[in-house]
Amino acid sequence: MDDSTLDTIRKERSISLIKKIIINWALNTTAHAFGNIIRAQSIIIRIIWTICLLASTAYCFYLIIQTIVLYTKYEVNTRLNLVYETPTKFPAVTICNLNTFNADFSKESIEDVLNEKRIFANQSKPIDFVETASQQFKAPFNDPGFLQRNRLIYFGFFLREMLGDCKYQRENCFKEDFQLNENYYYGNCFTFNSDTQKTKLWKKTGIVNGLRLELYTGGQEVYTYKTGFKVFVHNQSDTPFFDEEGIDVSVGQQTNIAISRTFLNRLSEPHSNxxxxxxxxxxxxxxxxxxxxxxxxxxxxxxxxxxxxxxxxxxxxxxxxxxxxxxxxxxxxxxxxxxxxxxxxxxxxxxxxxxxxxxxxxxxxxxxxxxCNKVIYHQTVSKSRYPTKWYSDLVNKSQMYLEVVKKSDLSHLEKNALVINVYYDRNYYMSIDESPSMTFEDLLAFIGGNFGLFVGASMLTFGEAIEIFFLIVFVYVSKYFNFNSKKREEVDINDIEMNRF
The missing domain is CATH 1.10.287 (Helix Hairpins)
Known part of the structure; x- marks a missing residue:
């Protein structure tokens, strides 16, 4: 035979072998429709099975594409849990006198600044004048320089001038339990339980088991239009924003601040930024x-x-x-x-x-x-009148209180003193946690489930498809890369088949 005839025979044998491989795969694969198409004797039955196969495959891929699109949106599910915890960490509590400046030290300096800048009370509304005077006087003290910072501290109130009594869980607490936290808005503020390494624990609900502070405003109402304290309840790792947060607590009252917590845990990339x-x-x-x-x-x-x-x-x-x-x-x-x-x-x-x-x-x-992670403190505030006439007489007999409160008659205490109670009103917190609405494992399971439902295929079915691919490749490799021409001419088509055929 000439070379062209041999090439034709080889080509026909290769095509025949490939057909046989495909037919054997279709008859034995777990994707059932292929075998039914091959076995069907009637052309109509073959057409019906082919239509069913194409329709099922198309709808299967439609669902898979929809699922992949949904997966790439990286949506989340939100779960709310109530977590009971005792003992638990007590929050940091920051207090600030609403009267930023101690007039004994600052009045003359404030007036000098206002005169120098020609800012006078009769030039604007009273409340605007107070804001302007305070802002103009405080601005230079926010220079990061050590000296200027110390001057701002000096013009404000010290804790020893404001703290009449402190109790935490019915035990005395002291000035050493507070940390100075100076800021632009209120000058000298003081934070209780600020140490992240030695955070105080809370063990029991109720007003008497929290933090109780008896405070004195200083008896001065110069360059301010309000008296009382600002109270911030926050996490130890957070610094409060004094212009946006906190509760104003008025003199002449006992203010109870019942707190509860919500932990918010968001998922980071790729679910959010x-x-x-x-x-x-x-x-x-x-x-x-x-x-x-x-x-x-x-x-x-x-x-x-x-x-x-x-x-x-x-x-x-x-x-x-x-x-x-x-x-x-x-x-x-x-x-x-x-x-x-x-x-x-x-x-x-x-x-x-x-x-x-x-x-x-x-x-x-x-x-x-x-x-991504945040602790939110919810606060419920209630108030009652403070003090009573009997209690003011009792204060008048206390040498300890008189070191802070210079005058202890009822009228003076009503205008300058107050009590704050900060406590947990429940022994559980709410945790809001995000989780992926679809994980990669969920995606694989959905894809596999759709292939199984609509095509009858599984991972092993794809293994069969890979096998047939390599068998076909083997046929072409045998055709073009067998260098022994004599053996190639004598090779019988049945010898090329794999054992499974």
């Missing part, structure tokens, strides 16, 4: 604005509020060429504080513009995602 505080280095590399606030501001724990404050500060700097003393302060900058009257007015105008222009604040929200 929230920030994990235990993986800040990752966001330092991937988020340019996070890198900016990490580098330029002094923070150790990310929160959405902190990021928004930094974004507002960044906007004010761009508009006023100075930084606002009311906001988070940069670590190092060549810019100065916004101290002059014109600069302060610029910060106020820019603040209003920032919150009123949707495109500006939306841009900041895009830069500032939520934190």
């Amino acid at each position: 929230c920030i994990q505080n235990d993986n800040l280095d990752y966001y330092f590399k991937s988020n340019s604005f996070f890198k900016y606030i990490w580098t330029n501001f002094n923070f150790t724990r990310y929160t959405l509020k902190y990021c928004m404050k930094a974004c507002l500060q960044d906007y004010i700097v761009s508009q006023c060429a100075c930084f606002d003393t009311r906001l988070v302060l940069p670590i190092q900058t060549k810019l100065s504080l916004c101290i002059s009257t014109e600069q302060v007015e610029c910060t106020i105008k820019s603040d209003i513009e920032f919150h009123n222009r949707k495109e500006i604040i939306s841009n900041c929200y895009e830069k500032c995602p939520n934190e």
Whole structure:
């Protein structure tokens, strides 16, 4: 035979072998419709089975594509759990005198600043004058310099001048249990139970088992239009934002603050863009604005509020060429504080513009995602009158109280003293946890289930398809790469078959 005839024979034999391989696979595969198509004697039955196979396969792939699209949306399920826990950690409690300045030390200095800047009470509404006077006087003290910080502390009230009595779970607590926390809005604030390493534990519900503080405002009402204390209940790892949070507690009252907790745990990427505080280095590399606030501001724990404050500060700097003393302060900058009257007015105008222009604040929200883990303290407040005439007489006989309260008659205490009770009203907390609505394992199970339902296929069926692919490849390899032409001519088609055929 000539070469062309041999090539034709080889080609026909290869095609015949491939057909035989495919037919054997179709008759034995677990995907049932293929075998029924081959075995059917009637052309009509074959057409019906073919239509059924195509329809089932098409709908199967439609469902699989829908499932893959749903999986790539990375949606979450939210689960609410009530978790009972005793003992549990008691929160940090920060108190601030609503009267920022002790007039014994600051009155003359405030008046000197106002006279120098020509700010007078008859030039504006009373409440506006108080705000302006306070802002103009406090601005220079927010300079990061040590000396200026100490002067701000000096002009405020010290804890020994305000704390009449302190009890936690019916036991005495002392000034040493509080940490100084100075800030722009209230000057000297003091935080109870701030140590993250030695957090006090709470063991029993009820008002007498929490924190009880008997406080004195100082008896001075200079450059302020309100008296009392600001109370912040927060997690030890969080710094309160004094301009947005907290409860005002009035003098002449006992204020009970019953607290409960909610733990919010979000899933991070790819389910959301929230920030994990235990993986800040990752966001330092991937988020340019996070890198900016990490580098330029002094923070150790990310929160959405902190990021928004930094974004507002960044906007004010761009508009006023100075930084606002009311906001988070940069670590190092060549810019100065916004101290002059014109600069302060610029910060106020820019603040209003920032919150009123949707495109500006939306841009900041895009830069500032939520934190993934958060503790929310819910507070229920109730009040009663304080003190009674009998109790004021009792205070008058106490040498310990007289060291703080210079006058202890009923009228004076009603105007300058108060009691705060902070306690848990339940021994459980709510946990809101996110979980993937579909995991990768769920995706595989759904795909496998659809193939099994509509096609009758399984993972082993795909193994059979892989096997037939390699058998067909083997046929072509045998055809083109067998270099012994004599053997190739003598080879019988049945010798090429695999044992399974």
